[in-house]
Amino acid sequence: CVLWLELPEGSDSSRIFQLALEQNISINPGSLFSPSNRYQHCIRLSYGLPWSDKIEKSLKILAEICQQQRNRD
Numbered sequence: 001c002v003l004w005l006e007l008p009e010g011s012d013s014s015r016i017f018q019l020a021l022e023q024n025i026s027i028n029p030g031s032l033f034s035p036s037n038r039y040q041h042c043i044r045l046s047y048g049l050p051w052s053d054k055i056e057k058s059l060k061i062l063a064e065i066c067q068q069q070r071n072r073d
Contacts, residue, residue: 003045004030007066011041019065025058 013029014046020027028046030039047053 001046001048003047006044007041007043008070009041011066011069013040013043016043016062016065016069019069020062023058023061023064023065027062033036 008015014031017027017029028044030042030044031037033039034043035048
């Protein structure tokens with residue numbers, strides 16, 4: 001199962017990917033799924049595990065990363 005998140009135009013999902021990885025959070029930048037480097041402002045989240053406190057904490061950290069990147073621009 002996957003969930004696509006469309007972030008505001010101009011968002012850099014590759015940068016968000018790197019920052020999330022530093023926090024041991026695995027996401028996929030949208031550009032990985034386009035041969036023409038589209039979807040720079042999208043990320044793909046895979047899910048399938050039961051909900052847990054760890055998942056909830058990771059999603060909150062990911063939201064903070066996305067917000068920080070948005071405020072940076």
